[in-house]
Amino acid sequence: MFSFFKKKPPPTPPASPATPVAPSTAVAPPAPPVPGALGSLIGRALVTPIDIALPSAVPAERQKWLDKLKSGLGKTASSISAVFTGNQIDEALYENLESVLLMSDAGVSATEYLLQELRRKVRDSGVTHPVALKNILVATLTELLQPLEKPLVIGLHKPTVIMVAGVNGAGKTTTIGKLTRHLSNHGATVLLAAADTFRAAAREQLSVWAERTTVEIISQAGGDPAAVSFDAVSAGKARGKDVVLVDTAGRLPTQLHLMEELKKIKRVVQKADATAPHEVLLVLDGNTGQNALTQVKAFDDALQLTGLIVTKLDGTAKGGVLAAIARERPVPVYFIGVGEKLEDLETFNAREFAQALLA
Secondary structure, three states, X not given: OOOOOOOOOOOOOOOOOOOOOXXXXXXXXXXXXXXOOOOOOOOOOOOOXXXXXXXXXXXXXXXXXXXXXXXXXXXXXXXXXXXHOXXXXXXXXXXXXXXXXXXXXXXXXXXXXXXXXXXXXXXXXXXXXXXXXXXXXXHHHHHHHHHHEOOOOOOOOOOEEEEEEOXXXXXXXXXXXXXXXXXXXXXXXXXXXXXXXXXXXXXXXXXXXXXXXXXXXXOOOOOOHHHHHHHHHHHHHHOOOOEEEEEOOOOOXXXXXXXXXXXXXXXXXXXXXXXXXXXXXXXXXXXHOHHHHHHHHHHHHHHOOOEEEEEOOOOOOOOOHHHHHHHHOOOOEEEEEOOOOHHHEEXXXXXXXXXXXXX
């Protein structure tokens, strides 16, 4: 479920004479995002988000999504849950838990951290049953993943320029199409930039998404990717678009000359708009396990990533990789995907993910 705040903020009620407000240059921190909502600020200046109360129950649409997420992470969840089927907490349980966490690609650092925290909390609380230990693990994993939970903000700049990168096969172009659909459905005008100019299929695929979502696209057969990106940002400014999404060519972090091409695109985009790109996102295939962490480090070093989109979490036994990312390179996870349908891309929530991973 995505939501956008209105472009025109509601009028601010006058302050009471009894409680005058002292002038201040400080900006109050935004209200915490509602799980499943895409926080958005649209306008020329900073707009205070609407304070929306947390729902007392999970909406039916979100519950349907959570059921899909639990099903998608079922392989990882079943292997971890099997550790807690005994009647006592002993050293053997901790050793088995260490093994399954490593097999889920949580990584050495995150696994060690989780086990240390579990031992400490068990010692402090005095719990003795494995079920109670599992509940402690859910809470501890949620704490570890919390820094990754951050909403994508649209509207502080017009257009908001989002550059999207990723290796071949990660689902980058399809994810851009899904994101475009969600943005369009909630009032944002989007312009696509087909900067993957070397692969005709990529341009055609993005054009299909542009038609399905009824948005404009800037495309050029065989042209320079940086030039297409420059033209798209310039067109986005001239046409008053809210968002410009730049689809770049898929590449491996080891292809240094191609990584340099990404850096060039970023530099050229800055010539069209000195503040752009405002978001640099990396699309990750959730099935790649620890290799996903390697990709995050390489792309972050080259482009200074602002967010991640993790796809293909359906049916994976590698769901623990987000714990590794949180521990070693905590780049925010804006969205996660568990299928090919438009509704299979949703905002990331740390507690929901932890519960699904340990269901």
